[in-house]
C-alpha cells in the first residue's frame with residue numbers, strides 16, 4: 001500500500017506509466033481536501049523548474065565585483081541553464097566568498113515558509129542544519145501565522161505550542177459546551193490544513209457533533225461564511241479590527257451587572273482590579289460601555305448586553321482566530337479573549353473557557369496528544385543575530401538600525417547573501433513594492449524551488465527541488481491520527497534533486513560533509529530518525545513497530561485512549577501544585593513584565609488602541625485561501641477553477657459594488673498609495689459593507705517586471721498591505737490592517753504571466 005502525506009491530507013497517488021495521474025483521498029477520511037487534485041496536472045507542467053538556472057548577469061559577471069552583477073535586474077533578466085556541477089560550484093564559491101569577506105552574520109537563512117510535509121525532507125530544517133554546519137546564519141523567530149500571539153502568550157498564560165496541543169477536545173465541547181462564541185469564526189476552509197499533515201479531517205464533524213448536541217454558535221466576523229454548518233448560528237457582522245472593543249464591552253456588562261466570577265479572578269489571575277478600573281474609564285475617561293463599543297464595532301449595544309448575559313448564564317467557549325492578531329496591536333484581541341474568559345470564570349471547566357484558533361488548523365481540538373514522531377536535528381547556530389520574521393524588509397533596508405522586540409533593543413544585521421528553501425516571500429510578505437526595493441540590496445540570492453514562483457524568478461541562483469511525491473519520507477504531525485510512510489510515487493521531474501542531496505553536495509565542496517551528513521544518505525537518515533523516535537515515544541504511551549514493519553504497512557495509527565482533554569484543567573484543579581509558566585504562576589490580566597517594557601503600543605494590560613483608519617473607504621481582508629495552501633498549487637486545477645477572468649476572486653458587498661458601478665464577474669483595480677492589483681469580482685450579501693475580501697496566494701504578477709509600483713495583474717493582496725510590526729512587543733505581521741479603494745477596470749486586460757517560466761537561455 002502506498003500513501004503520501006501533504007499539509008492538507010493523506011492521499012494514495014495514482015501513477016500510470018510513470019506519470020502522476022490522480023491523488024485519491026484515503027478511505028478513512030470523511031472530509032478529504034480537494035486541494036490534492038491540483039497536483040497531477042501541475043507537477044510536470046511548464047511551470048516546473050527542471051534544471052539549475054542562473055540569472056544572466058550574475059553568471060556572466062561572476063568574476064567581477066558583486067555590484068557589477070546588476071542586482072537591480074532580478075526578476076527581469078533571462079536565466080541561463082547550467083549543469084548541476086556548475087551550479088553547485090558557483091553556490092559553494094559564493095558562500096565561501098561572503099563568509100570570508102563579511103562573516104556568517106552576513107548570511108540570512110531564515111527561509112520562512114511551509115515547504116512540504118515530511119519530517120526529513122523539510123526544506124527549511126535542511127537549510128538550517130546546512131548553514132549551522134557552515135558556521136551559522138542570521139535567523140528569524142516567530143511566524144507570520146502567530147506573530148503577536150507567540151510573543152504575548154508566554155507572558156500571560158504559557159507558550160503557544162503547549163496551549164495548541166492541549167485544547168479542549170471537540171468531543172468534550174459536544175458534551176459540555178452550550179454557547180460557542182467565535183471571533184473570526186470557525187472557518188472549515190482553514191481546517192483542511194495542519195502543519196506537517198492532516199491525515200483525518202475532523203473539524204466539520206466536530207462542529208456537527210456540537211450542533212446536534214444543541215450548542216448555539218455566534219459567528220463574530222465580517223464574513224458569514226466563516227462559520228457554516230451548525231443549526232443555531234448567529235452572525236454578528238463586526239467591523240474588522242474592532243473585536244477588542246466588543247470584548248471589552250462584554251466585560252463591562254459582566255462587571256456592571258455583577259456577573260463576573262470574582263472568586264475565579266482572585267484565585268487564578270493577577271491584575272484584574274487594574275483592568276476593571278480601565279474598563280470603567282478611570283484611566284482614560286472612557287468607560288468601555290456597550291454604547292461605546294457599538295460606535296466602533298457596529299454591533300448594537302442591546303445585543304452586546306444580551307450576549308454578555310447569555311455568556312454568563314451558559315457554559316461558554318470563546319474562540320479567537322489567528323487572523324485577529326495578524327494586525328496592528330494584534331496582541332489585544334488575544335489578551336482580551338483570555339481576559340473575557342477569565343471574567344466568566346470557566347477556564348479549565350469542561351466545554352468552557354477559551355480557544356486560540358479552533359478551525360484555523362485541523363489538529364487543534366483533536367484531543368490527541370502532541371506526539372510528533374521523528375525529528376531531524378538542525379544543530380546549533382553560532383550566530384546570535386536574528387529578526388522577528390516579518391521584519392525582513394526592514395532588515396534589508398536598514399542595516400545597523402535599532403528595533404524593539406519583546407523587551408529587548410536589537411539591531412538589524414547587514415545582509416549580503418540570502419538563502420531560501422521552502423518558502424515564498426512574494427506570497428507571504430506585506431508591501432511587496434517595498435520588498436522589491438529591499439530585494440535589490442543583497443549581493444546574492446539563492447533559492448531552491450519546485451516551481452517558477454516569484455521567489456525563484458527574483459533569485460540569482462535557482463536550484464530545482466523535488467516534490468514530496470518524488471522522494472521517500474515520513475509523515476508525522478503533532479496531534480495527527482496517522483504516521484505515514486510517504487513512498488516515492490514517481491521519478492523526479494527534470495533534473496530536480498531533494499534539498500538534502502543538494503546541500504550534502506555543497507557541504508562536500510565546502511569541506512564539512514561529515515558534519516552535515518554524518519555519513520548517511522537519505523534512506524539511512526529516515527531509518528535513523530525513525531529509530532531515534534522509537535525511544536522518545538514512551539512518554540506518549542505510544543509503541544512504534546520496527547522500521548521494516550512501518551514501511552511495509554505504509555502507516556501507523558497513533559492509538560490514544562479516548563481523550564476528553566480540557567485546556568488548563570490541571571491548573572484549575574490545583575493552581576498551587578500546577579502553576580502556569582508565567583511570572584506569577586497565574587493568568588496575567590496585568591503583566592508586570594510587559595508593563596516594564598514601557599511600550600505605548602502594548603502596555604501592561606489589554607487596551608483599546610485607536611487604529612489608523614486612513615482616508616480609504618474599504619477594509620481589505622486577505623485571508624487564507626480555500627483552494628490551496630498559501631501560494632502552493634495556485635497553478636493547479638482546483639485553484640484555477642476558482643479564478644474570475646483568470647484573476648483571484650475578490651468578494652464585495654452588493655451595496656459597495658453598486659455604488660461604484662461594479663458587476664459580478666468584472667475585473668477591478670484595487671489600490672492604495674502602496675500599490676495596485678487587479679482581481680475578479682464576486683458579489684455577496686454575506687460580507688459586511690465596507691469590507692473587501694481576497695484570499696492570499698495568487699502568484700505575484702507585476703505588469704512590468706522591473707522596479708516597484710507596477711500594476712499587479714493577478715490578485716496578490718500583499719501589493720497593498722502595510723509592512724509594519726504588530727507592536728513593539730512582537731513585531732509580527734499586520735496584514736489584516738489594510739485600507740483600499742476599488743474601481744472597475746476599463747482598460748484592456750493584461751495577460752497572466754505568473755505561471756510562465758522566465759526566459760531561459762542555454
Ligand SMILES: Nc1nc2c(c(=O)[nH]1)N[C@H]1C(S)=C(S)[C@@H](COP(=O)(O)OP(=O)(O)OC[C@H]3O[C@@H](n4cnc5c(=O)[nH]c(N)nc54)[C@H](O)[C@@H]3O)O[C@H]1N2
Nearest residue numbers: 113114115116144145422423424428448622630631632735
Ligand atoms: N496578506 C496576507 N499575507 C499573509 C497571510 C495573510 O493572512 N494575509 N498569512 C501569512 C501566513 S499565516 C503564512 S504561514 C505565510 C505563508 O507563506 P509561505 O509558507 O511562504 O507560503 P507557501 O506558498 O506555502 O510557500 C512554500 C513554498 O515552498 C515551496 N516548496 C514546497 N515544498 C518544497 C520542498 O520540498 N523544497 C523546496 N525547496 N521548496 C518547497 C513551494 O513550492 C512554495 O513556493 O503567509 C503569510 N502572508
Ligand SMILES: Nc1nc2c(c(=O)[nH]1)N[C@H]1C(S)=C(S)[C@@H](COP(=O)(O)OP(=O)(O)OC[C@H]3O[C@@H](n4cnc5c(=O)[nH]c(N)nc54)[C@H](O)[C@@H]3O)O[C@H]1N2
Nearest residue numbers: 145184190220221240241321322323360623624628629630
Ligand atoms: N485551505 C487553507 N487552510 C489554511 C491555510 C491555507 O493557506 N489554506 N493556511 C494555514 C495557516 S498557515 C494559518 S496561520 C491558518 C490561519 O488561520 P486564520 O488566521 O484564522 O485564517 P484567515 O482565513 O486569515 O482568517 C479567518 C477569518 O477571520 C476573519 N477576520 C479577519 N480579520 C478579522 C477581524 O478583525 N475580526 C474578526 N472578527 N474576524 C476577522 C476573516 O473573515 C477570515 O476569513 O490557516 C491555515 N489553514
Ligand SMILES: [Mo]
Nearest residue numbers: 143144145146
Ligand atoms: Mo500561517
